[in-house]
Amino acid sequence: MSTAKAINLINENFQFEITESGTGNHVNLIGIIDEDTDFSALLKLKTSPVVFNFKNITSINSCGIRTWVNFVKEFPEGSVTFIECPPLVVRQMNMVPSFMGKAKVESVFVPYVCDSCEHEQNKLVLVSEYKKGISIPETIQCEKCQSEEMEMDGNVKQYFSFAK
Ligand SMILES: [Zn+2]
Numbered sequence: 016m017s018t019a020k021a022i023n024l025i026n027e028n029f030q031f032e033i034t035e036s037g038t039g040n041h042v043n044l045i046g047i048i049d050e051d052t053d054f055s056a057l058l059k060l061k062t063s064p065v066v067f068n069f070k071n072i073t074s075i076n077s078c079g080i081r082t083w084v085n086f087v088k089e090f091p092e093g094s095v096t097f098i099e100c101p102p103l104v105v106r107q108m109n110m111v112p113s114f115m116g117k118a119k120v121e122s123v124f125v126p127y128v129c130d131s132c133e134h135e136q137n138k139l140v141l142v143s144e145y146k147k148g149i150s151i152p153e154t155i156q157c158e159k160c161q162s163e164e165m166e167m168d169g170n171v172k173q174y175f176s177f178a179k
Contacts, residue, residue: 027052045071047077054086061090067118070099080111087116095119099139102126102168108177120127120177126169127155131162142178151175 016017029052032043032143040060044067075083092096096120098107105123107114134157145151157165167174 023056024096025053028052028075031057035061039066043068043071047073048074048075048083050078050082052079052082054082057143058137061083061094064094064096064103065090066096066098066121068098069101069104072104074104075124080107080114082174084111084113084116088113090116090118092117096121098122099124101137105174105177109173110178115177123175125151125161125167125171125174127165128163128168129157129160129162130166132160133155133159135168136164136165142175145175145179156174 022030022032028047028049030045032045034043040063042057042060042065045098095116097104097115097118097120100120100123102124104114108110108120112174122141122143124139127136127138131135136155136158137156138152140151151171153167153171154163156163156164162176
C-alpha cells in the first residue's frame with residue numbers, strides 16, 4: 016500500500032490534505048468553510064471510497080453549508096465516511112441532515128465543560144457504540160484541574176439525533 020500526501024491551498028482560510036491508499040483517499044479538511052470555499056478540486060475523488068476528517072474545521076457559515084451540501088451529494092451511496100467531527104460540524108448535521116449526504120458518520124467529538132475551572136475538552140466517540148447503546152458519560156474528569164465534575168455541554172440524545 017503506497018501513501019502520498021499533498022496539501023492543497025484553496026484560499027487563505029481553507030486547505031485540504033489528501034492521503035491516498037490502495038483502498039481510497041483520506042481527506043483532512045482544514046480551516047473555515049464559507050462562501051469562498053471551492054470544493055471542485057475534490058470532486059475527482061468520487062470514483063473511489065473517501066474519508067473526510069473534519070477535526071481541523073474551525074468554522075462553517077450558512078453559505079459554506081450550502082456549498083458543502085451541493086458538493087457531498089455528488090458522491091454515491093456507500094462511498095463516503097465522516098470521521099472526527101467536532102461539535103460545530105455535529106450541530107450542522109443535526110440542523111441540516113443533507114450536510115451528511117449519503118455519508119456514514121463514524122466518529123464525533125462530544126464537548127465537555129468543567130464546572131470548577133471552565134476548561135473545555137472534547138471526547139472522541141464512535142457513533143456505532145452510541146447506536147449499540149453504549150452510554151456516553153454525562154460527566155468525565157477534567158484533565159486540567161482533575162475535578163470529576165466535567166459535564167457534557169448539551170443533551171446526549173439531541174447531540175446524536177443525526178445518527179437516527
Ligand atoms: Zn477543571
